[in-house]
Amino acid sequence: SQKIEQNSEALNIQEGKTATLTCNYTNYSPAYLQWYRQDPGRGPVFLLLIRENEKEKRKERLKVTFDTTLKQSLFHITASQPADSATYLCALEEERNYGGSQGNLIFGKGTKLSVKP
Amino acid sequence: DAGVIQSPRHEVTEMGQEVTLRCKPISGHDYLFWYRQTMMRGLELLIYFNNNVPIDDSGMPEDRFSAKMPNASFSTLKIQPSEPRDSAVYFCASSLGDRTYGYTFGSGTRLTVV
Numbered sequence: 001s002q003k004i005e006q007n008s009e010a011l012n013i014q015e016g017k018t019a020t021l022t023c024n025y026t027n028y029s030p031a032y033l034q035w036y037r038q039d040p041g042r043g044p045v046f047l048l049l050i051r052e053n054e055k056e057k058r059k060e061r062l063k064v065t066f067d068t069t070l071k072q073s074l075f076h077i078t079a080s081q082p083a084d085s086a087t088y089l090c091a092l093e094e095e096r097n098y099g100g101s102q103g104n105l106i107f108g109k110g111t112k113l114s115v116k117p
Numbered sequence: 118d119a120g121v122i123q124s125p126r127h128e129v130t131e132m133g134q135e136v137t138l139r140c141k142p143i144s145g146h147d148y149l150f151w152y153r154q155t156m157m158r159g160l161e162l163l164i165y166f167n168n169n170v171p172i173d174d175s176g177m178p179e180d181r182f183s184a185k186m187p188n189a190s191f192s193t194l195k196i197q198p199s200e201p202r203d204s205a206v207y208f209c210a211s212s213l214g215d216r217t218y219g220y221t222f223g224s225g226t227r228l229t230v231v
Contacts, residue, residue, distance in 0.1 A: 034219055043121075043208050044160070046219025089160070093216070104173060105150070105220065109159035 002027040004108040006090060012114045019077040021111045023090035026071065028106070030092035033066055033073050038087045038110065047088075048075075080115045087112045121223035123209050129229045135197040138226045140209030141190055150210040150220065151184055151194050160208070166192065199230045 007022035023033070031052050036044035050057045050066045050073070057064045063076040077084050087110040094104070122141040130136050142149050150165040164174040169186045177184070181200070186192040196203055206227050210220040 032216060036219070041224075043210070043222030043225050044220075046221070049217060049219060091160075104162050104165070104176075106162070107152075107160040 004028070004090065004092065004106060006088075006108040006111045008111055009109075010112045010114065012116065013080055015081060015115055015117050017080055019080045019084070019113055019115070021075040021088050021090075021113065023073040023075070023108055024071060025092060028071075028092055029094055030068075031095035032093045033064075034091045034093070034105065035062075035064055035073075035075050036089045036091060036107075038089060044089055044107075077113075080113075082115050082117050085113055085115050121209055121211050121221050123207075123223035123226050125226060126224065127227045127229075129231065130199055132200055132230055133198040134230075135195065136199045136203075136228060136230075138194040138207050138209075138228070140192045140194070140223060142192070142209070142211030143221055144190065146211035146213055146221070147189075148212045148214070149186060149192050150212075151192070152208040152210065152222075154206045154208060154225070163194070196228075199228075201230045204228055204230050 003026040005024045013019050034049045035047045037047055038044040048057055048059055048064045050064050052068055061078045065074045073090055089107050089110040091105045091107045124139045147168050151163040152160050153163055154160045163176045164184045165172055166186045182196055184194045206225045208222050208225045210222040212220045
């Protein structure tokens with residue numbers, strides 16, 4: 001069966017450390033993988049997109065890697081801050097035969113990150 | 118831009134009643150998505166539209182659910198009749214044809230069916 005698994009439901013780290021979140025998938029062939037942040041009572045907010053032919057993407061303190069052999073994406077937040085505390089969702093999209101148009105974006109259940117001062 | 122606007126923010130209704138959720142996407146976005154989020158199942162795609170045309174409704178749970186997009190600035194998700202297991206947060210999202218910018222989600226409608 002198809003699955004997207006995020007390493008743990010919750011991750012607690014100390015301020016200043018690097019947070020590493022894992023997203024593994026089974027029986028998908030994603031062309032794109034995205035990461036979102038969700039705060040309580042709010043909708044997810046887009047952070048980064050990485051394509052299957054890209055190994056790594058960076059944005060400020062964020063870094064995403066994509067390994068299609070391991071079927072895994074890693075999401076890193078360096079120099080973490082209490083304000084980074086939120087739930088982080090990975091989402092993948094398979095290439096669709098609609099002339100390059102967008103297809104279904106399928107989400108993992110998320111990892112709740114808590115950064116302690 | 119005010120972002121994706123959903124209404125109402127909260128809805129409590131009795132089992133068997135009709136529920137209508139509303140969404141105004143970001144102007145210029147040509148994709149619109151309806152998702153449902155629960156603790157057990159996470160975020161699930163229900164249906165999505167491209168240029169007001171439904172593309173994939175395979176995630177709609179059953180015939181009690183229907184969605185429309187009469188124009189580029191408005192969409193509805195209707196549940197008739199509602200059941201307690203429909204209780205969830207329903208999100209609307211919109212996006213450009215260029216996925217580089219991801220999806221923009223609304224704040225959601227928390228639906229409780231009693």
